[in-house]
Amino acid sequence: MAPKYSIEVEGLGKAFRAYKRPLDRVLESLTLGKWKRHREFWALKNVDFKLKPGSSLGLVGANGAGKSTLLKVLAGITPPTQGHYRINGSVASLLELGAGFHLDFTGRMNIVSNGVMMGFSRREMDRRMDEIIEFAELGEYIDQPVRTYSSGMGLRLAFAIACAVDPDVLIVDEVFAVGDMYFQKKCVDKIYSFKQRGKTILFCSHSLYDIRQLCDDAIWMRDGIPAAIGDSVFVTNEYTAFQRDHIADAQGDITSEVPMVVRSGLDPSMMPRILDARLYRLGTDEECYQFTTGDDLELRIWWRNPDPDQTPVSVGTAFFRQDMTITAGMGTHFSNFPLKEREGCLVLRIPDIQMLSGQYVVPVILFDEGGVHRYEEFALSDHVVVRTETREVGMFRMQHEWEVVQRPTPSQSLTEES
Numbered sequence: 082m083a084p085k086y087s088i089e090v091e092g093l094g095k096a097f098r099a100y101k102r103p104l105d106r107v108l109e110s111l112t113l114g115k116w117k118r119h120r121e122f123w124a125l126k127n128v129d130f131k132l133k134p135g136s137s138l139g140l141v142g143a144n145g146a147g148k149s150t151l152l153k154v155l156a157g158i159t160p161p162t163q164g165h166y167r168i169n170g171s172v173a174s175l176l177e178l179g180a181g182f183h184l185d186f187t188g189r190m191n192i193v194s195n196g197v198m199m200g201f202s203r204r205e206m207d208r209r210m211d212e213i214i215e216f217a218e219l220g221e222y223i224d225q226p227v228r229t230y231s232s233g234m235g236l237r238l239a240f241a242i243a244c245a246v247d248p249d250v251l252i253v254d255e256v257f258a259v260g261d262m263y264f265q266k267k268c269v270d271k272i273y274s275f276k277q278r279g280k281t282i283l284f285c286s287h288s289l290y291d292i293r294q295l296c297d298d299a300i301w302m303r304d305g306i307p308a309a310i311g312d313s314v315f316v317t318n319e320y321t322a323f324q325r326d327h328i329a330d331a332q333g334d335i336t337s338e339v340p341m342v343v344r345s346g347l348d349p350s351m352m353p354r355i356l357d358a359r360l361y362r363l364g365t366d367e368e369c370y371q372f373t374t375g376d377d378l379e380l381r382i383w384w385r386n387p388d389p390d391q392t393p394v395s396v397g398t399a400f401f402r403q404d405m406t407i408t409a410g411m412g413t414h415f416s417n418f419p420l421k422e423r424e425g426c427l428v429l430r431i432p433d434i435q436m437l438s439g440q441y442v443v444p445v446i447l448f449d450e451g452g453v454h455r456y457e458e459f460a461l462s463d464h465v466v467v468r469t470e471t472r473e474v475g476m477f478r479m480q481h482e483w484e485v486v487q488r489p490t491p492s493q494s495l496t497e498e499s
């Protein structure tokens with residue numbers, strides 16, 4: 082019978098020793114610990130959660146919040162100081178890049194030694210060798226020592242090995258931060274296929290967008306303690322709200338939630354591209370960036386995709402306020418509207434805009450078909466300004482109505498009944 086949970090974590094904590102100076106560590110060890118020179122520092126405290134097979138959990142939080150430490154504990158790389166965890170099934174982890182590789186061994190030799198470390202026999206790894214080499218696409222480098230690899234190449238090899246051993250639980254730390262666009266796309270596809278096959282994924286990223294797209298649930302780690310746990314959209318919203326209130330320099334960086342575009346790896350002539358994007362009054366050729374609440378607008382996006390079968394794309398856009406809030410986001414992938422053409426002008430019609438006064442930045446983003454991987458981000462030539470002619474407050478005009486009816490207050494009805 083399949084286990085109810087693939088990961089169970091209870092009261093997990095991890096303390097490190099913090100030394101003021103490197104010398105203090107030496108002094109402490111020379112005195113066999115009698116002369117204590119460290120202070121205890123808790124990188125993780127009171128972490129509790131359970132994950133069912135097939136679910137994916139994202140970790141978000143500021144630098145130093147404890148995300149990597151939690152992943153390392155669960156990957157068995159470092160023991161917890163407090164609490165327990167249990168993982169039902171096999172685990173593969175992609176944590177520090179290149180960790181677990183022998184630098185003087187070739188890629189091929191590392192495939193075997195890595196697999197053996199994960200509990201596979203040499204023969205099994207030999208059997209999977211071709212599949213791993215094919216996925217990693219390292220060419221002749223597969224027979225070169227790993228010390229000659231770039232970090233992207235190390236990642237390719239590590240990811241190929243992790244995929245080939247087909248673990249029940251995959252633990253991934255910021256895998257999309259390294260590697261070229263083409264390989265990132267392969268990683269995303271693999272992660273999706275893991276999810277679809279009922280595997281469990283633990284994933285840490287600074288890209289809230291990736292967390293929302295790939296993870297069902299999320300934990301916001303703050304100073305080693307879970308500050309919010311739950312649905313990934315809820316948790317990332319909580320985290321964004323916190324960042325907005327606490328990080329002064331977040332001002333101005335209004336599209337930071339949409340991660341950077343990566344433009345390498347593919348033959349440039351085969352790259353899907355956004356050629357242009359402009360805003361108009363609906364149904365006219367009047368290009369316009371100033372609207373009044375209730376106006377009708379139309380965004381036209383010209384794109385080209387040389388190979389829609391091999392590289393299917395989707396297009397998204399959003400209205401970002403100056404404080405980073407996404408007021409509204411739309412995407413062909415959300416609307417199940419596939420773009421099968423090689424090129425064309427995609428028209429997004431928005432009648433009766435309901436946004437209230439404000440200035441918005443409207444990027445247009447070319448994604449893969451699932452809306453996860455970004456090929457290109459295109460900025461409109463101007464900010465969009467919306468004015469509201471009434472004195473309504475808030476971000477949005479919400480549909481509503483008022484009415485006066487004759488009905489007793491609930492407390493009156495109770496008195497009458499008794």
Ligand SMILES: Nc1ncnc2c1ncn2[C@@H]1O[C@H](COP(=O)(O)OP(=O)(O)OP(=O)(O)O)[C@@H](O)[C@H]1O
Binds near residue numbers: 124144145146150
């Ligand atoms: N081996 C270690 N010895 C001492 N302190 C450590 C060690 N590893 C991590 N820490 C500390 O634990 C805290 C949590 O670190 P961790 O790497 O888990 O954060 P993170 O959330 O992954 O950060 P980032 O987003 O920058 O990767 C940090 O203050 C870090 O300095």
